[in-house]
Amino acid sequence: MDRKFGRFLLIGLPYFWLLVLFLVPFGIVFKISLSDVAIAIPPYTPTFDLSAGWEGLKSLISGLDFENYIWLTEDDIYWKSYLSSLRIAGISTILTLLVGYPLAYSMAKAPSEWRPTLLMLIILPFWTSFLIRVYAWIGILKTEGLLNQLLMFVGVVDEPLQILNTDTAVYIGIVYSYLPFMVLPLYSALEKLDGSLLEAAQDLGCTSIEAFWKVTFPLSMPGVIAGSFLVFIPAIGEFVIPDLLGGSDTKMIGKTLWAEFFSNRDWPVASAVAVLLLLLLIIPIVLFQNQQERAQEAEK
Amino acid sequence: MNISPAKKPSTKFLPWEDPKQEPLVRFGNVTKRFGSFTAIDNVSLDIYEKEFFALLGPSGCGKTTMMRMLAGFETPSEGTISLGDDDIGSVPPYKRPVNMMFQSYALFPHMSVEANVAFGLKQDKWPKNLIKERVEEMLSLVQLEQFAKRKPHQLSGGQRQRVALARSLAKKPKLLLLDEPLGALDKKLREQTQFELMDIQEKLGMTFVIVTHDQEEAMTVASRIAVMDHGKIIQVATPEVIYEYPNCRYVADFIGDVNVIEGRLNSRTDSGIKLSWAEGQNDISISNNTERSADENACFAIRPEKVHVTHEEPLDADNRIQGEIHDIAYTGNLSTYYVKLSNGIIFKAQESNRRRLANREFTWEDKVWLSWRNTAGILLD
Numbered sequence: 001m002d003r004k005f006g007r008f009l010l011i012g013l014p015y016f017w018l019l020v021l022f023l024v025p026f027g028i029v030f031k032i033s034l035s036d037v038a039i040a041i042p043p044y045t046p047t048f049d050l051s052a053g054w055e056g057l058k059s060l061i062s063g064l065d066f067e068n069y070i071w072l073t074e075d076d077i078y079w080k081s082y083l084s085s086l087r088i089a090g091i092s093t094i095l096t097l098l099v100g101y102p103l104a105y106s107m108a109k110a111p112s113e114w115r116p117t118l119l120m121l122i123i124l125p126f127w128t129s130f131l132i133r134v135y136a137w138i139g140i141l142k143t144e145g146l147l148n149q150l151l152m153f154v155g156v157v158d159e160p161l162q163i164l165n166t167d168t169a170v171y172i173g174i175v176y177s178y179l180p181f182m183v184l185p186l187y188s189a190l191e192k193l194d195g196s197l198l199e200a201a202q203d204l205g206c207t208s209i210e211a212f213w214k215v216t217f218p219l220s221m222p223g224v225i226a227g228s229f230l231v232f233i234p235a236i237g238e239f240v241i242p243d244l245l246g247g248s249d250t251k252m253i254g255k256t257l258w259a260e261f262f263s264n265r266d267w268p269v270a271s272a273v274a275v276l277l278l279l280l281l282i283i284p285i286v287l288f289q290n291q292q293e294r295a296q297e298a299e300k
Numbered sequence: 301m302n303i304s305p306a307k308k309p310s311t312k313f314l315p316w317e318d319p320k321q322e323p324l325v326r327f328g329n330v331t332k333r334f335g336s337f338t339a340i341d342n343v344s345l346d347i348y349e350k351e352f353f354a355l356l357g358p359s360g361c362g363k364t365t366m367m368r369m370l371a372g373f374e375t376p377s378e379g380t381i382s383l384g385d386d387d388i389g390s391v392p393p394y395k396r397p398v399n400m401m402f403q404s405y406a407l408f409p410h411m412s413v414e415a416n417v418a419f420g421l422k423q424d425k426w427p428k429n430l431i432k433e434r435v436e437e438m439l440s441l442v443q444l445e446q447f448a449k450r451k452p453h454q455l456s457g458g459q460r461q462r463v464a465l466a467r468s469l470a471k472k473p474k475l476l477l478l479d480e481p482l483g484a485l486d487k488k489l490r491e492q493t494q495f496e497l498m499d500i501q502e503k504l505g506m507t508f509v510i511v512t513h514d515q516e517e518a519m520t521v522a523s524r525i526a527v528m529d530h531g532k533i534i535q536v537a538t539p540e541v542i543y544e545y546p547n548c549r550y551v552a553d554f555i556g557d558v559n560v561i562e563g564r565l566n567s568r569t570d571s572g573i574k575l576s577w578a579e580g581q582n583d584i585s586i587s588n589n590t591e592r593s594a595d596e597n598a599c600f601a602i603r604p605e606k607v608h609v610t611h612e613e614p615l616d617a618d619n620r621i622q623g624e625i626h627d628i629a630y631t632g633n634l635s636t637y638y639v640k641l642s643n644g645i646i647f648k649a650q651e652s653n654r655r656r657l658a659n660r661e662f663t664w665e666d667k668v669w670l671s672w673r674n675t676a677g678i679l680l681d
């Protein structure tokens with residue numbers, strides 16, 4: 001009896017957290033997304049009146065509708081920022097992969113006594129707040145910032161480049177911030193790779209480069225996919241980086257969401273945007289889960 | 301040396317005795333150092349076409365290093381390695397007509413059995429239909445046709461090992477290197493596979509170099525064996541010569557079991573030479589001695605299975621010593637008797653168990669006679 005209860009607790013606890021921390025807030029946001037904007041506190045209507053009891057709930061439900069979702073399809077700013085988010089997240093993921101792969105590869109090839117230190121260095125930036133590190137990039141990228149000073153000093157450019165407040169700065173910010181999420185799964189895939197496989201490939205007629213493309217790269221695919229999802233998924237909803245580093249024409253759904261909430265104080269529309277963003281993210285997350293399961297199967 | 305070959309006469313094959321034969325592989329004074337450690341120490345060795353050559357030695361003696369130099373994964377620090385007429389010392393692995401079957405098999409886990417076998421052929425840009433044909437031929441050779449579509453992790457250890465063999469054979473290399481190819485198999489399967497390997501080698505007419513630390517395996521498959529120790533080659537000879545005429549104590553000890561008696565050579569007669577070895581014991585007479593002179597220290601070595609054990613004194617035997625049975629090791633088909641001589645030396649004698657265990661003639665603490673013919677043992681330094 002006691003043991004049963006213990007087991008129930010053990011299994012039930014994570015579900016309880018999920019309920020409290022995810023499903024309930026989501027329910028609230030979803031409800032708000034079906035409401036209408038109002039000049040009140042909170043700024044939407046209808047609100048749930050506990051004292052009215054059953055009648056109150058009925059009147060609440062009758063006051064809800066999908067107006068805000070229809071609105072999202074009518075104003076093109078929303079779907080344009082969705083698409084733009086996807087594009088920026090996609091391009092940044094590819095860039096992160098291009099930067100992260102050689103890094104992870106050289107870490108995996110490094111003498112084994114160096115590897116813990118190298119891993120440490122990859123994780124080190126997490127010791128400083130994300131926000132502060134993104135602010136630091138402003139200092140580097142701005143017109144009179146470090147990067148431009150360096151470029152002008154070396155003589156690559158005569159005029160300072162406008163990097164800050166462009167999409168380029170957003171890419172730099174995302175690649176920088178999410179690099180560890182790409183490098184770690186890649187490293188763990190590459191580190192497992194059996195060196196004799198490469199020798200076998202060379203023995204059968206491959207140059208080192210061919211052996212890389214025919215053996216190393218395909219075998220690191222689980223790492224590539226895991227890393228890409230780990231960058232792509234949070235990058236879609238990214239707000240801080242495009243807000244601080246991007247320009248006024250950098251459209252990302254996170255920024256739009258923020259503007260709806262705080263500039264327009266239109267909570268219902270903002271909630272609708274958030275719900276759609278979540279639905280949008282569910283697709284890659286499910287794909288990611290599937291891939292992880294398959295990778296685990298294959299390892300058995 | 302004139303001894304009859306252990307293998308079928310039809311397979312008589314002795315290119316190393318023919319001075320006109322050019323070797324396929326020639327190590328010329330090869331030394332390989334890793335930092336300050338010398339893994340291979342001034343080795344010269346010839347391997348002939350169609351040989352099944354075995355490298356045998358204790359762990360860490362440099363067998364794998366020899367193979368890796370042949371495959372091209374290591375370059376010699378000094379000396380030359382030639383294959384046919386070419387010096388291959390610094391030719392990269394992918395340009396050598398040499399293939400290796402790896403100790404760990406090194407099958408590509410993301411490819412099917414078929415794709416693994418086809419890998420080298422695709423790399424050489426064979427036409428598609430020929431690749432298909434060749435892959436089928438190889439898979440039927442190792443009896444794995446029905447597994448063509450499987451991935452390596454869906455195969456048993458023995459099947460993987462066959463795939464690895466098929467893959468390394470597919471390109472018809474001039475030289476095939478096998479690094480402990482049967483290490484992961486159980487005894488039965490290993491013995492069966494040894495014969496299959498010999499069949500395949502004969503059928504395809506290729507040259508095989510095999511690394512093993514299983515001496516029985518080396519004796520079974522090899523045309524010649526090189527016994528190595530600490531990066532040096534101690535003896536290169538056919539299995540029967542290695543076994544019957546080891547050139548030093550190390551080889552005698554390493555291959556099979558041996559009794560060694562130290563003593564002094566004293567008199568030479570027409571029928572041989574005599575070794576005195578203990579007070580009050582008859583000298584050991586040896587007739588198949590090398591050109592040793594009297595008044596030299598020497599070791600007499602004899603294999604346990606060449607020593608007879610009897611209750612009665614065998615008056616007609618060339619050599620006989622009395623002792624007491626100290627211990628008996630029973631291994632089913634054989635019994636090894638550990639006989640203590642008057643001077644405390646333990647001498648091993650082996651008899652096959654023709655009778656059931658219950659009817660065994662000898663038991664602990666029996667006084668017995670050990671005897672052997674004067675041609676049964678040899679003299680070593």
Ligand SMILES: Nc1ncnc2c1ncn2[C@@H]1O[C@H](COP(=O)(O)OP(=O)(O)OP(=O)(O)O)[C@@H](O)[C@H]1O
Nearest residue numbers: 334337339357358359360361362363364365366513
């Ligand atoms: N890359 C290397 N760096 C340093 N030392 C090495 C290297 N490769 C081999 N050695 C050393 O060279 C010696 C011979 O190694 P090798 O692998 O050839 O032994 P082996 O005869 O194949 O042994 P085993 O039967 O255990 O496989 C060993 O002492 C080993 O430590």
Ligand SMILES: [Mg+2]
Nearest residue numbers: 363364365511
């Ligand atoms: Mg080895």
